[in-house]
Amino acid sequence: MSEPNPSTRTPAAVAAAETPGLTGLLSLAVAVVVIAALYFAREVLLPITVAVILSFMLAPLVARFQRWHVPHVAAVLLAVLIAIGIVGGIAGVIGTQVAGIAADIPQYQVTIKRKVSAIQSMTTGRLRGLTQRFDAQTGGRTPTQPDAEAAAPAAGDAPKAQLVQVEPPPTSAMEIARTVLEPVLSPLATLFIILIVTIFVLMQREDLRDRMIRLFGSTDLQRTTVALDDAGHRLGRYYLSQLAINAAFGVVATVGLYLIGVPSAALWGVTSAVLRFVPYIGPVIAAILPAALAAAVDPGWTPVLEVVGLYLVVETVTGQFIEPLVFGHLTGLSPAAVVIAAIFWTWLWGPVGLLLSTPLTLCLVVLGRHVKRLEFFDVMLGDRPALTPVENFYQRMLADDPDEAQAQAETLLKDRSLTGYYDEVALKGLQLAANDALRGALPVDKVHTINASVKALIADLAFHEDRDPHPKDKEAARAEATIAERAVPIPGAPKNDAPExxxxxxxxxxxxxxxxxxxxxxxxxxxxxxxxxxxxxxxxxxxxxxxxxxxxxxxxxxxxxxxxxxxxxxxxxxxxxxxxxxxxxxxxxxxxxxxxxxxxxxxxxxxxxxxxxxxxxxxxxxxxxxxxxxxxxxxxxxxxxxxxxxxxADDTGKGxxxxxxxxxxxxxxxxxxxx
Incomplete structure (x- = not known):
């Protein structure tokens, strides 16, 4: 038997799909236990989670105060006081505006009753008239008032009802206090717990970070530290950006409602800014409230339509244009992941879970980008490609989509040279295509398509210099990369040029x-x-x-x-x-x-x-x-x-x-x- 030719390379056989083993079953069991713990311990976990999220929001402010040489404890207390002041100011504005509306409630009730009567006459009244005419035409008989009175029993035939009045026992002062204070004490206790935990987390932020590194990542300090810093940085930027956008939304809504003539426009502007933090249903509720008031103020329907139109236009512009422009890949979440996360956390923790769905999912995605065993979070919920860079390159070429391939190349070129990208991604993607063509899996026309797409990509990358990026740019790009992208080797760029x-x-x-x-x-x-x-x-x-x-x-x-x-x-x-x-x-x-x-x-x-x-x-x-x-x-x-x-000359350190x-x-x- 002749020996096989060593120069002949055959494509590697595709490994058979693995059946779920003990590891998979254990992972499923752990997931079930974790979800059950989150559900049954929600009363304990909710205030702690809210406090941690608030600490992420206030951490940049504390760091700013410390850069101004304010002591750490004073910086934390000052940041918390500012947050309490902002919340109190918003509550004061809302309370003042609500008190102003309360005086006009009787007038609003009259207007609403008139509109309800008009709607009833236009719907059920017309339907009743049509029914009566239909019965008259078909020979049916509608009972008249005298017939109804004749059919009723005579008043003298029925015994008179005796009025019995039950006197309740006297209510004690303790019961009155419990009835009044019990609904108030529980939310106040929760707010107190959130405040205390927030202050504690801000005070011990570095110590808690070190303890988490010791528990979860002491074998890889660099990666664990980067993961924690990345999560805090993303959450801080996300909430600051969201706060700025929502504040601008509230200002626009206030001005628009004032011009329309809706009373207490500032109230609805502040309410709209706050409700926009609640995904999906928040903007809808924010529009319903002033629209209902507009219906109660004016006997006509024009103000209601103007309010609805205002919110539709402003929300569309904000949600479809401004937020994608500002956020970009800030959160790192795919649009589908945001919807799924909102449903999951709402089912698990109710309305508060809906409010926390985005930051919680963002933390999971960041962990998935830096921890190998949790990479499935990034694959399922992240906005980065699920395939490896080589596989993604080949798939984009198969789909005749050089634009997406160029976008991927631009991302990878942030931490590598053009030669490194061609060697480690493009050439290996072409090798996958060559293997498929060799075994007859690619038709001739598809091979021509791949050739044309690759040449188009090469032309698009002609303006990139073939040099290693600046170390700081490279480090920042590696922090944003997925585990699959970080697995791609980064060879250095050629250092020599030909004589001139x-x-x-x-x-x-x-x-x-x-x-x-x-x-x-x-x-x-x-x-x-x-x-x-x-x-x-x-x-x-x-x-x-x-x-x-x-x-x-x-x-x-x-x-x-x-x-x-x-x-x-x-x-x-x-x-x-x-x-x-x-x-x-x-x-x-x-x-x-x-x-x-x-x-x-x-x-x-x-x-x-x-x-x-x-x-x-x-x-x-x-x-x-x-x-x-x-x-x-x-x-x-x-x-x-x-x-x-x-x-x-290595000029990467220069301007x-x-x-x-x-x-x-x-x-x-x-x-x-x-x-």
Whole structure:
């Protein structure tokens, strides 16, 4: 039996789906126990949760006071007093406005009764008239008042009813006090607990953080600290942004209601601002209250329609335009997750759960981004892609959606160079496509679609510099990344550039001294286009030619003027490497003075290290990734020029560092692509 060809790579078999084992059942049991505990212990957990959320909201204010050299205890107490003052001021405004409305309630009742009577006459009155006419036309008989009186028994025939009055026992002062105070004491006790816990959490914030790190993440202090800081930062920014938007909403509502003529416009403006913190039903209730008052003030219906129209317009503009613009990816929650979370927490904790649904879900998503065992929270509820970056790239190419692929690339380029993105994401995504094409899973038209989408993406990324981001930008991007995104390696950018101008050897001074030849695979041309673009960013103009341009019939007509080096790209070597060997031999005969580089871009990098393949192919240089290929080309240019490679000055620490600046030419400083 013959040995298998070591150069032949077959796609990895897809692992069979795992059946739920003991671990899955245990996880399900833990989830059930946690949900049951949240439900049955809600009276204890609710005030504590509200207090923790309030501490997140007040933490930035406490930090501000401390930066002003206010002692820690005084800063906490001052922040709490300010919060109590704001709540008391809002309550005072509401109470004053309600007292003003109470004096006019009798007049409002008369107006409402008239409108109700008018509505009844227009609905049930007309229906009664239609019924009577229908009975008259069909011969039916409607009982008249005299008939009804005749049918009733005579007054003298029935015994007179005796009035019996039951005297209740006298109520004691203790019972009166309990009846009056009991409904008030429970909310006051809850508010007192919330206030005390909030002060305690703010006082011991750093100590509590250290204890949580010790309990849950002492083995990875950096990641646990980042998770806690990320949760606090997101919650603080979310509530501050929401407070500003709701306050502006209340001001607009107050002005609009005043112009319409609704009494106590300030009351309804403040109420609208507060109710907008309640997802979904809050804005509806905020609109119903002033609309009902408008119906009681004016005998007509115009003010009611104006109030409803005001809230529809302002809420639509705020919810559909302003909030997405301000929040963006601030919360990190998908729209579907917000709805599901609202339903779940309302079922679990009632109206207070609805109010806390967004911050609680936000905390779960942040934990899912930093804790591997809780990653499913980020997958289910987060707004980041659920697939790995490589899988997401391939899926976007399959869907012919280069815009989404570019958005993903822009996100990943915040913490890596362009070469790193091409090597670790784009090339590996193309390898998935090449494997599917090799086993016949991709039709020809779909392969052409992927090629076109990848070339469009490469053109869109032409204005990104190939450099490592500033360390601070990189750290911030890593903090925002998902676990799947952080799992993608981040190789450094090539540090060397080719000599400039007359420092180049004469054979390297052409517009495109590097000729990138695509391999025989259907997607090798896209890989060659990436290499050509990156070479252009490092001072070496390059152009791309398809595999057919170097075939036996066409290699004689291949334009080789000004070519000092040839780079051949292969995503997949199917079968024997003899085809690559003959391609190298044809190019060497056509370009005897040029160096030839063969880039084999396997996912595991083993093909390029296979001595058998090297002996058969016979190229000058081999590379398993784009970074090595660029370094080899730049090194060859320096060797021919008799110079020493000099690394680019690292200006990432200077002003404007870390920003991608546009090169002079859109295809990457001299890179050209031809069919």
């Amino acid at each position: 101008g007359l420092a180049l050897a004469p054979n390297w001074r052409g517009d495109t001294p590097v000729l990138c030849i695509a391999g025989k695979g259907p997607l090798d041309e896209a890989a060659s286009a990436m290499l050509a673009q990156l070479l252009g960013k490092h001072g070496l103009g390059a152009r791309v030619e398809a595999y057919g341009a170097a075939s036996r019939q066409a290699v004689g007509q291949l334009d080789v003027s000004g070519v000092a080096m040839v780079c051949i790209s292969y995503l997949e070597i199917s079968g024997s490497p003899s085809g690559l060997h003959y391609l190298v031999r044809r190019l060497r005969a056509r370009l005897p003075e040029a160096k030839i580089l063969v880039g084999l871009w396997p996912a595991d990098g083993q093909d390029v290290e296979d001595d058998r393949i090297r002996n058969v192919v016979g190229a000058d240089v081999y590379a398993s990734n784009l970074k090595d290929a660029i370094d080899a080309c730049v090194k060859a240019a320096h060797e021919d020029a008799g110079t020493t490679p000099r690394e680019k 404007g560092a870390g920003k991608h600046q546009a090169p002079a030419q859109p295809q990457g400083e001299g890179a050209k692509v031809s069919a």
